[in-house]
Amino acid sequence: MSDIPSIAVTDLPDDAVLVxxxxxxxxxxxxxxxxxxxxxxxxxxxxxxxxxxxxxLPVVCRSGGRSGRAVQWLVQQGFDVVNVDGGMQAWNRAGKSMVGGPEGQDPTVA
Incomplete structure (x- = not known):
């Protein structure tokens, strides 16, 4: 997957627009x-x-596998996209803001 353009979570702002x-x-x-x-x-x-x-445009999944496939496909369609290294697990580990989750509970990475 080294030919897939990627970006580190730490290079993205907390309010980044991503898919x-x-x-x-x-x-x-x-x-x-x-x-x-x-x-x-x-x-x-x-x-x-x-x-x-x-x-x-950053693309994210749980750990980077599905988003890597999405990025590969989108690049073939002519889109300027990058895979978020480590996915939402890395986003969470970096302490970045998250929303959602069951009522009254903090958001998690499922």
Whole structure:
């Protein structure tokens, strides 16, 4: 996967606009505040929902595998995207802001 463009979590602001390709239950458990939810399986049909950014668009999943596949595919479609190294697990470990989670509980990475 070394040919996939990537970015470290520490190089992203807490409020970064990014695409989260995890499943709905993972998204509901907790996600980055600036994330747009486009599950990997829905991506081809919803490609027009990708947010426009001035820089490479970060794509994230739980650990980096699914988002790596998404980035690979999106690059082939001509999009300027990067994989978030370590995914939401790395985001959480870095102490970055998260929203979501069950009522009354802190967001987590599912």
């Amino acid at each position: 989260d390709v995890r499943e709905p239950d993972e998204w509901a458990a907790g996600h980055a505040p600036g994330a747009v939810h486009l599950p990997l399986g829905d991506l081809p049909a919803r490609i027009d929902e990708l947010p426009e950014t001035q820089t490479s």
